[in-house]
Every structure is written in structure tokens, then in C-alpha cells.
Amino acid sequence: MSKTDVSGLTQLGANTQAPTSPEEAVLERVPNSNAGTQYVTRFTAPEFTSLCPMTGQPDFAHIVIDYVPGEWLVESKSLKLFLFSFRNHGAFHEDCSVYIAKRLVALLDPEWLRIGAYWYPRGGIPIDVFWQTGAPPEGLWLPDQGVPTYRGRG
Template sequence: MPSAPSQSLETFPNPQPERDYTIRIRVPEFTCLCPKTGQPDFAELTLEYVPEQRCVELKSLKLYIWSYRDQGVFHEAVTNRILDDLVEALAPRFMRLTAKFNVRGGIYTTVVAEHRAAGWQPPVQVSLP
């Protein structure tokens, strides 16, 4: 049975909730539609997050991203909507979504949206000799 797009995001328990660590996910084939022309827009998404209690299950993320293929939406709106949905599903300590859209009319667009949990500070960077 073939898969179908879905707006559902599944999660699983963070295997190391006591530790700050970063998960990076690259999605090189994001597509949506331009709300003005109906033409396809292509982007590479990079998701970076420090999980709290839950992590995103990758197949559900793939199907969720696929659900935008036929939606007409501005770059800024879709980037923030995806971030909001992921924050709602995961409640991470920190999350950043970078959407690098391909050229359209001689213009490249990159949208970066971030979330920080209340009171969370990134660990201090230590320089090693």
C-alpha cells in the first residue's frame, strides 16, 4: 500500500532527555506552490533542534513535508507554520528551521525561524587546545 501525505507528526521518547544534544535533519526536496502564480516552489529545509522529552519520527516528518506539495503558500508563512507544528508536537528546548528556496525571477529567498523554550540557554562553548 503506497504512502500518502499527512499533516500528522509522530514522536518517540528522547533516549537522553538529561543531555543537551542537537538533531539536524536535511530535507532537500521540499515543494509547495506559489500562491500568486500556482507554479511550484522548491526549497531545501534544514531542521535543527535540541529535544526535551520527544523526538520526531522521520517517516511521519517526510509525509508531513509532502503534504505541502499542493498548497499555495508564501515562503515566510510555510516556514513559520512548519516550525509551529513541530514545536507543538515536540516541545523542544530549542528549534531552528532554515528554508532555502530556489531562485525565482532572479531572487533567492532564505527564511530562518527559531523557537527557544522559556529559560533555556545554550551550553557554554568550550575551546579545546
């Protein structure tokens, strides 16, 4: 088993300030020592927070990101800080969800990526946002994201 090359990373192992906006956030990547092997990596952020761009009130989501890496992996601390950067950022649910996915695609050039953003209700209506780069690779074992649709108290 080869050791992952972490040279050039600026946040891992360092005391890093949280970015104040998603645009300022630095996403970092490391070489995939299993490039050429098809597998799914999943990140789950059950406590994602952003702000409503109209009212400034907090919005909450359970976000699941699945991707099939190519040559690169996202460095998880940088992803955590990137997601945290939305905490004081005003944007609609759809904008946050798709922006996250597109930033990861631009960084990693994965074989495939999808995001499921399950937003908690505001005004009585939950909004779920789904986006993917295309059809999943043939033969890929892709588990369900495991987040049930919103049912309220019923």
C-alpha cells in the same frame, strides 16, 4: 541502551498514503531515551517543494531543521510525509517555513528549535527564511547549517 518505545505510532512500518495537505498530515513523536542530555538533531530536506499560492507554479527549497529534544523526538517517517504534504499546497515561502517550525514545536516542546529555509530563486530573487524559538542553550555545539547564500553563476 534502551529501546525506543514506538507503541502508538500509526505510520511507521505501515503502507501510508501521502497526506494531501499540511493540515491533514499527522506528525508523530516517540519518547526521547536520552532526555536530559543536551544534543542537536538535524533534519535536512534538500528537495522541499510547495506551490506558489498566486500562480500555482512550483517553489523549491533546501530546508534545515535543528532542534534540541526534550522528552520527545519527531518520528522521521511522519516528518517526511508532513514535508511531502506541501508538494501540492499553495503558500508563500515565509508561511511554509514558519508553519513547519511551529508544528514541530507544538508536537515536541523541544528545548530549542530553529529552521533555515533556503528557497531557490523565482523571478530572480531567492528568499531565505529563518526562525527559532529563542537563543540556543548555553554551551550547545551548534554546527553551521552548511547552506551557502545564493550566488547564481558568479
